[in-house]
Amino acid sequence: MTFVFNDPGIMRRVLRDLEHLEAGVLNTAEIMATAPLLEDHRLVLGWCHAMKGIVTGHPLLPDGNEVVTSQLIYMNPNIGLARTLSRWYRLGTLRPKQGH
Template identity: 55%
Template sequence: MTFRFDSPATARRLFDDLRQLDDGTLDVSSVLAEAPTLSGYKLVLGWSHALCGTVHGHPRLQDGNKVVTSQLFFLDEQLGLARTMNRWYRLGGSGHRGH
């Protein structure tokens, strides 16, 4: 049996973003300007850590939908930024940690 969690291209984008974040070359202001907003978010634990909240500006989801993101890899509430397996999110108001 063969199992692949996600595409290699998705993983490369994630690792490239995290590398840029780590070495200080990530243009955080551009990421924040282009990322969908996740408001009323909270940290959740299922098979992995993720965020749930209300999404706005997502390229495939309707504004106002309650969502659970893909696996969470980076969260900085002071920057208002999170990186999941699939994309960056701008963190909106009323977020809080929980599970």
């Protein structure tokens, strides 16, 4: 199996966001105002770690769809924010563990 990452601009945006986060200059208020919301979310593992949940406000996907995000890069449930390879997400409700 061959995998080719053909858009280095995506990785540059991810690295810029992580650098801003580390430097304490990331505009989380703007992100929280504009990022899609992921409700009933949980971690999933496929070829990488990702998230699965019900999306609202995504620029490409209809509201109410269950989606699997691109690769998870950063997640802080304390502030309700996650960064995937493609974009930031606001974290809504966490899906309860089954059997609990």
